[in-house]
Amino acid sequence: MRSGNEPVNARSALRLRFWLGLWGLVWAVFGTAVFALLGSPGWAAACGVLVLVVLVDLTLVVRHIHQGAHWQPDRTVPPYEPGRGDGTGGR
Template sequence: MRTGSEPVTARSPLRMRLWLSLWGVAWTLFGVVAFSLADRPGWAAACGVLLAVTAADFAVILHRMHQGSRFQPGRDVPPFEPDHGDGRTRRPWTKTP
């Protein structure tokens, strides 16, 4: 749903986030292997935690990309209404003064 305030040609940063998360997965995996071979279990564990975080980020990005560009929230999520110029936003579930 368009609110009217975003540009028509706006693009999603998901592809950039996908490549950055892949880069993070590669480096953290390298860190886990390198620190394990160097007998540094603390650093290997730290890289393992970062690997889990970057892998979860990668999964979320893939999920969002598979939702498609026309994904809209369900009926229980009210639409965002832009600022009407007086500095306040009017929400459809509240009464107008």
């Protein structure tokens, strides 16, 4: 449901997602190195795949951060009517 004040109060979690992804990347790289040194190729490969997934996610997050804010309706656009769950939009 839209209350009408989202452009004023909306917050993005992209920066939090970036820092958590970076933290996960550090641990995944660490895990890959440790498992490779211990001679566990399966676990090292699993951590290596996780490194790739986190890198893709971080790339998308940075891309979205660099895109900046998207269009938000101004104060002249009324809030949406709350829906009833049947797709009619409250009509």
